[in-house]
Amino acid sequence: MNPTRRGFFQKCAGGLWAAALAERLGAEGMMARQPHFPAKARNVIFMFMEGGPSQLDLFDPKPGLSKWAGKPLPPEFIKFYESKLAFAQPDAGVLPSPRTFKQWGQCGTEMSDWIPHTAARADDICLIRSMHTDAFNHHPGQLLLFSGSMQFGRPSVGAWVTYGLGSESQDLPGFVVLASGRGTSGGVTNWTNGFLPSLYQGTVFRNSGDPILYLSNPGQLSRQTQRTTLDALKELNEQHMEETGELDISSRIASYELAFRMQTAAPGLLDFSKETTATRESYGIDDKTTRSFGTNCLLARRMVERGVRFVMLAHASWDDHTELNKKLKENCDMTDKPVGALLADLKQRGLLDSTLVVWCGEFGRTPMVEHRLGRNPDQGGRDHHPFAYSLWMAGGGIKGGQVVGKTDEFCMRAEEDPIHVHDVQATMLHCLGFDHTRLTYRHLGRDFRLTDIHGNVVKKLLA
């Protein structure tokens, strides 16, 4: 183990012993640790809206665009876009949003009519309209968003957080991934442990079959047989430990006990029977449209209650190159109600203060139209847009009820308070009690960090 990490653990927990354990053990090595400084947020729910949702139709109203409808952008904007778009032509016509925006909550933040449930939580939400990133393709954009670099091999933010804080749960993984819709472009790289120990990799809870791979006993193998198997295993492993004097075997024994506990705990997590009808209804568990994402949102709350450190909800895909009006509506219908319910539920249970909630895509979408299917306006979509888009945060350590940042009249560039992906990462870590420049891990002789060599904590976002 490298010196930095050893030092880190010594400061944080039970010294060397804890460090050795963390290297070798399963969730026992995930014991909770203290961050650099006291902080409000202890858990994260990261809602990743894969593909790049359209900020123009959800969060960033540009009524002025209607007079440009169908016309190309002014020449300087066209020039800016040259060779920077994935598909659309830089001189394609402007596509004003057909959505209606209105002010929500005490704070009066403007949001679109397609996300009324999210908008109803406006007073809890800190909406950033001035996001920007470096990548205009999906996988590179997701690499940057999650690992702070477009190069492969770095740990994802969930792994960093779990590495830093350990887990509060004794019978569930510390970092869980819940997916709905279809698979994401980034796949495993969005929840990889990179060069951190495997312990910190995200564990995927699956939609079909076992929530965790190989969680249930095979077929008709009884619980009793499983118990007998584990008892026999334990006895023989202990005998072997005595014989060889190899204390590491105790980690293996513990990992089997934990696996057995997970077999009990995970189904309990999935058992919603104790949730009230009102709760089920609010998340839309029993409605076909919202069931998938709603279930994941409710699971996220239940996981946070049980001490899971980092829950990632991935919903794919918002990559609406075509038929924007139809597809965006579908995604909003699937996700908006559960999102609103989750925020309200967390708040009502007093969990929102200690849970940092983030909602974002890997980039936004262009103000210009993209035509692939035909010229019919209903078939039009928007292209990838890394230069200006929206992201929102809520809960632990974040100041809700505000809008930060402003884009220009075309939503082409972040004009006021531009905030980069690295800044969001730095701010997230800050909310969890970490100085992002000091949460490091030595690999190939270098102390790596989530924010690479960039990132600033954005004070405006903080409560």
Place this chain on the structure above:
Amino acid sequence: MKVVTSAALLLLGASLLAAAPDFVREVEPILKKNCTGCHGAAVQTSGLRLDRSTDALRGGYSGPAIQPGNAAASKLIQLVEAGKMPPAGKKLAAAEVGILKAWITAGAKFPAETGPVRSQQRTSHWSFQPIRRPAEPVVGNAAWSRNAIDRFVLARLEKERIQPSPEAEKTALLRRLSLDLTGLPPTPAEMEDFLTDTTSGAYERAVERLLHSPHYGEKWARHWLDLARYADSDGYEKDSPRPWAWRYRHWVIDALNKDMGFDRFTIEQLAGDLLPNPTPDQKAAVGFYRNSLTNREGGVDTEEFRIAQVKDRASTVGTTWLGLSVGCAECHDHKYDPISQREFYSLFAFFNQLMDHDVEAPLPGELGPWLAARPGYEASRQAMFASYGGPELMREWRAKLLRAADQPGNNDPIQFAWKYVGNLTNGLQPVLRLEESQRPREQHEQLVDYFIDRAGDVFSKEELALRNWQSLRKEWAALEASAPKITMAQSVRQSFSPRKSHILMRGDFRSPGVEVLPGTMAALPPMKGEANRLNLARWLVSRENPLSARVTVNRVWQEYFGRGLVFTSEDFGARGEKPSHPELLDWLSAEFMESGWRFKHLHRLIVTSSTYRQSSKARHDLKEKDPDNQLLARQTRLRLPAEAIRDSALAAAGLLTPTIGGPGVRPPQPKGVTELSYANSVKWPESDGPDRYRRGLYIFFQRTVPYPQLMTFDSPDAVQACSRRQRSTTPLQALNLLNDPVFLEAAQSLGVRLLREAPPSFDERMKLAFRLCLGRDPKPKEAEAMGRYYQKELAALQANPEEARYLHPQTVAQAAPSEGGAWTVMARVLLNLDEFIHRE
């Protein structure tokens, strides 16, 4: 006279106007105060050094900073005037800028330089020093030492007053040796032979048998494939399958089994295509490069990802042969090691000429029948294509695409069509530029296939309907299905037209800096001959190269002892760990090179040493003194790699299919795994029959949704060279071994095997079970415990016949389902033991 005078006056006037400032008195203080901290003798950020004439006038990575005589055009002036330099916010005073401008206007004169222009960037770091074979030390306990390894290890132990451990028990020793050399446990018969052979040399004979087993190549190929970031799919969003990637793996296994020297092994992988009349095997060997990820996501800039591949190749070569984090110098000079950004791009320049090239690479026996069938097939192809007017339409297609390619900026459908050629094919864009007669045959055929498939990108449905294209596609598919079959390989070739290489500022492909030529690092001995890939490969494995042998030997050592002599096997640079036994490392490196870079020689040396043969039992006296077992006073217990865990379970169960080489397989896995692939696009057609039971290294490696058992047990993710795998212990591993149907099936089969193969008593069956799984007999306490659990389970299953039948679906004569089921459960216990997934 008058003329001369006025000219002199004029000159005088000009110099007065320019008032050339004195460098030492006026200019140098400004540079020292503001610039040379980052652009001076110690550090040259972005390659720029401003304290000496030659360097300053040459400029940095982005080009010259000073244009003597033209201050306004000098980047130095532009940047200080714009306040962009110095970067930390303190702007230069107007007077200071004035002095710099005047100095440049007057010609930017420096005082004469003394000493060499470029300092020799040699470093005193240990790993950059030449490898000399050290003398073997004299040790006290000479009887213990079997070879030089032991003398180096023992000398150190004697210095620390530590006794080595006794030799491991014979059963543990053969199991260790088999797993280490072949990745498979010994069969009970092999163990029996070894235990009953009491003549001298029994162990050495076992070593030779295993070194000559074809499974040796499989086991050691896996380590190499970790470095080669081998996978069977592209990676990135689309993650398309690579149907012929396995041909490279096949080559690696074969080369290792033949004990090809590491020098040749290197040259064939890095430059096999440049050897005279390369064989199909040599063309397959350069598939090493093709393991880079490919991004086929719609709308990507193909140049961006081509460059990403070239960078990946440079970094991989750096890690694999030099043990240096060369990739760190992609965006800036390396912070700790003597690798400048310029040098990174000089290495990059070797690989910048590579072009994907899929070639026929027949395996033995394939070529004859293929050659015989080709002429008929080719004739049918041509005739069919011509009968639909294919050739003329293809010429039109080509003309349209090339026109679109050469007039970029106007994103019309044809431009997309041109992009798709770059996106969807392996390197056919440049082939399309060639006239038909100049194209390599294989690639012309691939291009015709592509055209037939994607003509709709350029021509309208109506145009194609006129030519009956649908029917051509149908007939074509039928023809292709009956085409003579031959194995292909992902290979490379030099590009048709040489590309220039530039330093990329901050690694960004859109910000080229100065041009660089191929070359190696100044801190290492110079490369001989013309700067090309072949000479680069030869340079890597030259006797003078201080790194390749050390790095390679160290990685082999790491597999036998759990940690390398240099713990950070991926980093031999300044921030890596120092070797625990530097002389042993050098002795082994010299021996390796002088043996003709023979791996088998190195393996033999290590496994026949007393050091290797020690018991791995923990020792109380070492807990404080040497907790990480750096001094090697014992062996180390090692958890098996993912593949060996699978292989051992299948072998114990009698299920393993021992076929060597060939295409990948897809064992059963839960449906939920591929559901997480991009848009559910990954297909996982389960393998049937014997293919279900192939060794783990043949499992189709799908980068975005890899086979779970591999990942759960710490296989690398195949995106970067991996020099050292983790060995973790997690509850997901427990769930995997307990509940994965693959392992349940192994337990069921093992149970049946015990009933069928052992004499019908509990003791004999349990003995066989232990021998199959652990290579040894049960100890009395173990037999007693297992007996107890067996009885308990038997009783439980007698009461639950349904579960018994589930656990024991086969019928074995004279065994009740409850008995069979109870043996399945006992087998399952053994397959989950900590000892089963370790080698002692």
